[in-house]
Amino acid sequence: MALVKCPGCGERISSMAKQCSHCKANISADNESLQVISHIKRSNQLMNQSFLALTLFIGGVVTWFWGGEPAEGTRATVAGGAFALGFVGYLITRVQIVLHKRKKV
Numbered sequence: 001m002a003l004v005k006c007p008g009c010g011e012r013i014s015s016m017a018k019q020c021s022h023c024k025a026n027i028s029a030d031n032e033s034l035q036v037i038s039h040i041k042r043s044n045q046l047m048n049q050s051f052l053a054l055t056l057f058i059g060g061v062v063t064w065f066w067g068g069e070p071a072e073g074t075r076a077t078v079a080g081g082a083f084a085l086g087f088v089g090y091l092i093t094r095v096q097i098v099l100h101k102r103k104k105v
Helices: 031-064 074-102
Strands: 003-005 012-014
Touching: 003 031, 031 074
Parallel strands: none
Antiparallel strands: 003 012
């Protein structure tokens, strides 16, 4: 008996359980298919995070150069923060994606 992630809510449950004790989802699939479903969901989460970080990065660049001139004052602070946060977030998320893809399912 081992602990596996519930495909419905992601909580850890017994591999012998017929139903999740947290969300009451029926667990009729075998352990291997549960792991595949969990792996796919995590991949989707990482791709969504990557997209969000890239959007923040692009938003910072657009805000910085809005109007044809470099930003000044508050606009520069907001644009620089969005630019830096988006860039760092994107890099971290891409590293997580590479490490996640290397995992055996």
